[in-house]
Amino acid sequence: MKETNIKQNAKNMTRRKFVAAATAVTAVSALPTAVFAQAAPIKIGLSIAQTGPLAGGGKAALLGLQMWRDDVNAKGGLLGRKIEMVVYDDQTNPSLTPGIYTKLLDVDKVDLLIAPYGTNPTAPIMPLVKQRGKLLMGNFSFEVNERIQHDMWFNNAPWTDAVAWSSGFMDMGIKRGAKTIAFLAADAEFSGALAGGARSLATHNGLKIVYDQKYPPNTSDFSSMIRSVKAAKPDIVFVASYPGESVAIVRAVNEIGVGESVKLFGGGMVGLQFAPIMESLGSQLNGIVNYTSYAPEKTVDYPGLKDFLSRYAVKAKAEKVDPLGFYLPPFNYALGQMLEQAITATKGVDDKALAKYIRENEHKTIVGPIKYGRNGEWASARVLMVQFTGVKDKDVEQFRQSGKQVILSPEKFKTGELRFPFEKARK
Amino acid sequence: MFTWDLLIGALVFGLLVGCFYAAVSIGLSLSFGLLDVPHIAHPSFLVAGAYATWWLGTLGLDPILAGLVLAPLFFGLGVVMYRLYYAMFERHGSDTGLRGLAFFFGVAFIIEVALILAFGVDQRLVEAVYIGKSIDLTDDLRIPLRLIVAFVVALLLTIGLTLYLGKTYMGRAIKAVAQDQIALSLMGADPVKVKQWAFGIATAVTAIAGSLLIIIGPVDPQLGRIYIGRTFCVVVLAGLGSMSGTLVAGILLGVVETIVLTFFGASWAPAVAFGLLLVMLGVRPQGLFGR
Numbered sequence: 001m002k003e004t005n006i007k008q009n010a011k012n013m014t015r016r017k018f019v020a021a022a023t024a025v026t027a028v029s030a031l032p033t034a035v036f037a038q039a040a041p042i043k044i045g046l047s048i049a050q051t052g053p054l055a056g057g058g059k060a061a062l063l064g065l066q067m068w069r070d071d072v073n074a075k076g077g078l079l080g081r082k083i084e085m086v087v088y089d090d091q092t093n094p095s096l097t098p099g100i101y102t103k104l105l106d107v108d109k110v111d112l113l114i115a116p117y118g119t120n121p122t123a124p125i126m127p128l129v130k131q132r133g134k135l136l137m138g139n140f141s142f143e144v145n146e147r148i149q150h151d152m153w154f155n156n157a158p159w160t161d162a163v164a165w166s167s168g169f170m171d172m173g174i175k176r177g178a179k180t181i182a183f184l185a186a187d188a189e190f191s192g193a194l195a196g197g198a199r200s201l202a203t204h205n206g207l208k209i210v211y212d213q214k215y216p217p218n219t220s221d222f223s224s225m226i227r228s229v230k231a232a233k234p235d236i237v238f239v240a241s242y243p244g245e246s247v248a249i250v251r252a253v254n255e256i257g258v259g260e261s262v263k264l265f266g267g268g269m270v271g272l273q274f275a276p277i278m279e280s281l282g283s284q285l286n287g288i289v290n291y292t293s294y295a296p297e298k299t300v301d302y303p304g305l306k307d308f309l310s311r312y313a314v315k316a317k318a319e320k321v322d323p324l325g326f327y328l329p330p331f332n333y334a335l336g337q338m339l340e341q342a343i344t345a346t347k348g349v350d351d352k353a354l355a356k357y358i359r360e361n362e363h364k365t366i367v368g369p370i371k372y373g374r375n376g377e378w379a380s381a382r383v384l385m386v387q388f389t390g391v392k393d394k395d396v397e398q399f400r401q402s403g404k405q406v407i408l409s410p411e412k413f414k415t416g417e418l419r420f421p422f423e424k425a426r427k
Numbered sequence: 428m429f430t431w432d433l434l435i436g437a438l439v440f441g442l443l444v445g446c447f448y449a450a451v452s453i454g455l456s457l458s459f460g461l462l463d464v465p466h467i468a469h470p471s472f473l474v475a476g477a478y479a480t481w482w483l484g485t486l487g488l489d490p491i492l493a494g495l496v497l498a499p500l501f502f503g504l505g506v507v508m509y510r511l512y513y514a515m516f517e518r519h520g521s522d523t524g525l526r527g528l529a530f531f532f533g534v535a536f537i538i539e540v541a542l543i544l545a546f547g548v549d550q551r552l553v554e555a556v557y558i559g560k561s562i563d564l565t566d567d568l569r570i571p572l573r574l575i576v577a578f579v580v581a582l583l584l585t586i587g588l589t590l591y592l593g594k595t596y597m598g599r600a601i602k603a604v605a606q607d608q609i610a611l612s613l614m615g616a617d618p619v620k621v622k623q624w625a626f627g628i629a630t631a632v633t634a635i636a637g638s639l640l641i642i643i644g645p646v647d648p649q650l651g652r653i654y655i656g657r658t659f660c661v662v663v664l665a666g667l668g669s670m671s672g673t674l675v676a677g678i679l680l681g682v683v684e685t686i687v688l689t690f691f692g693a694s695w696a697p698a699v700a701f702g703l704l705l706v707m708l709g710v711r712p713q714g715l716f717g718r
Contacts, residue, residue, distance in 0.1 A: 051548050051649070052649060053647070055549070056550070059547075187693075213692065213693055214693065214694050215688075215693035215694065215696075216694055216696065218653055219696075220645075221574075221643060223440050223444075223571055224437060224689050225693060227436050230567075247550065247552065247644070251571075251644070254559050255559060255571040256569045274549075276550070280645075284559065
């Protein structure tokens with residue numbers, strides 16, 4: 001019976017009707033794919049260190065961005081357009097970035113720009129980006145917009161300026177009766193600005209500067225400098241260093257010591273957030289108080305963050321990059337989320353419209369809500385000052401537990417008390 | 428801030444760091460100083476030695492032992508490298524220096540990229556019983572053991588190479604080839620074979636120095652760039668080809684650099700090498716021990 005009806009229906013349908021119907025069905029079923037494939041992709045251009053001193057962080061950061069891109073594309077893209085990233089390695093070399101960004105704009109014709117990872121490679125592109133009137137999403141730079149004042153710059157890093165960065169650190173020392181301070185800073189854009197802010201804060205708080213040393217980047221042995229710090233007998237030692245130097249400084253401190261007077265050591269040491277370095281230094285990290293953007297503590301657990309980190313861990317293993325990915329990857333994913341929200345809300349990729357949206361709205365991200373204030377930096381800083389505690393040697397997995405990086409500041413996120421003096425806290 | 432304690436400390440640390448500089452330069456003293464090969468890839472071989480040491484370290488081998496294990500392998504590598512250089516440039520005579528420079532520059536880049544591909548861009552460290560520990564000379568002067576290890580190895584390398592070049596038949600042949608290649612061939616020795624042997628030794632020594640490099644501090648594939656100026660400075664300061672001169676020049680550089688760093692600021696320290704070099708070239712162009 002059923003079969004007869006089918007045959008009858010088939011007889012009623014002419015060949016022309018069948019072809020028309022089949023074409024219509026095929027066209028309708030293929031519609032989303034066709035639209036996705038035909039619309040030009042949204043091209044996002046950036047350079048990011050894949051070689052050079054910041055490459056360890058740069059690779060992990062790029063993975064975070066790629067995860068955002070893949071997540072968006074898996075959902076069908078934005079405005080029906082696929083996200084495409086044009087990425088170059090800037091070799092952590094500031095002299096290369098102006099050329100790369102000119103190429104991104106003039107040759108690759110990208111729609112949107114993300115800044116290189118880090119202050120030194122970003123600073124040289126700021127005049128170019130301002131001149132071209134482009135939106136620039138900053139990637140963990142520090143005070144690069146202070147002089148340029150580009151109104152379409154938005155940094156994904158949770159700090160505002162040098163004073164906000166180091167005030168938590170200084171306050172801890174001052175509360176414990178510190179009267180003197182020593183500075184050890186790399187002679188480079190980021191560390192110079194950071195130490196400069198910390199220096200004025202120290203002077204403002206009446207701390208006497210007993211040692212102030214700028215050293216050339218890539219210095220590999222700090223034995224003599226640490227000896228000089230020790231001889232100056234400071235209460236606080238503020239260090240602003242890059243990854244290789246941070247390792248050498250921690251080693252020299254471990255070998256030579258900084259003296260009984262020191263209550264607080266650290267502050268702005270880049271590298272102590274990267275898993276390979278944390279694993280290598282192990283117990284030598286104990287007692288150091290340093291900045292970071294995230295630590296696995298309950299006070300900074302935001303929706304989606306743990307899920308991101310567990311997905312990241314799988315990819316990081318395959319890509320052989322920072323296995324923990326606490327410092328940069330979540331904030332790079334968040335950078336993508338902010339762009340995603342702005343593009344969806346403004347229904348386009350116009351730089352001015354996107355900048356206006358980002359400036360005026362609070363953004364929901366996996367690193368918590370982000371709202372912008374002065375100079376395209378966060379409205380309120382969230383630089384975490386953590387103290388390494390109970391760290392053992394040769395165990396990277398231990399850093400996934402809470403209690404290894406105790407948050408001391410800001411007060412709102414605090415999970416423990418400062419252990420001092422430094423020599424005692426190291427044990 | 429000047430104190431006698433700081434000065435004594437600076438002198439002691441300068442001596443130790445200087446010996447490390449001598450150790451990383453002594454291979455170049457042989458290849459560039461004696462053989463006149465523009466071996467600009469020397470620091471890259473150092474870094475390759477450091478990475479190989481790191482890799483052997485992951486198998487549980489002590490860094491110094493790893494350096495000794497690597498030395499024969501690097502010897503072979505040096506022999507091959509010299510044969511290539513000879514076949515491609517030296518044999519053809521003219522413009523050898525400039526073309527050789529370009530060749531070794533290329534080799535340096537290839538090594539750097541190969542290290543990035545093989546080990547990634549992260550910095551590498553090694554662990555050993557003498558790393559991260561120190562000995563107390565006085566209440567206020569603690570000396571890192573890793574610097575003492577570098578000091579001892581540099582001394583042994585210098586003494587060993589000086590004895591080898593002065594007391595053995597092959598060593599004398601190497602000195603002879605540096606002085607007059609034609610005269611050596613008239614004596615029945617093959618200058619090319621002597622040079623390839625010497626280049627092999629220079630590269631083997633670099634493997635041991637590479638293990639010191641990773642003992643002193645973390646390494647990354649591009650670290651070699653920092654050592655180009657410093658190693659060439661030590662070799663020229665010493666007087667080309669002088670092994671004992673290399674030790675003295677290394678110590679001189681280390682001491683002056685550490686004193687400048689301690690009392691005048693670390694930013695001036697990198698200028699010390701080239702400042703010393705300028706003074707030396709003006710006052711005694713043949714170097715401290717050159718003839």
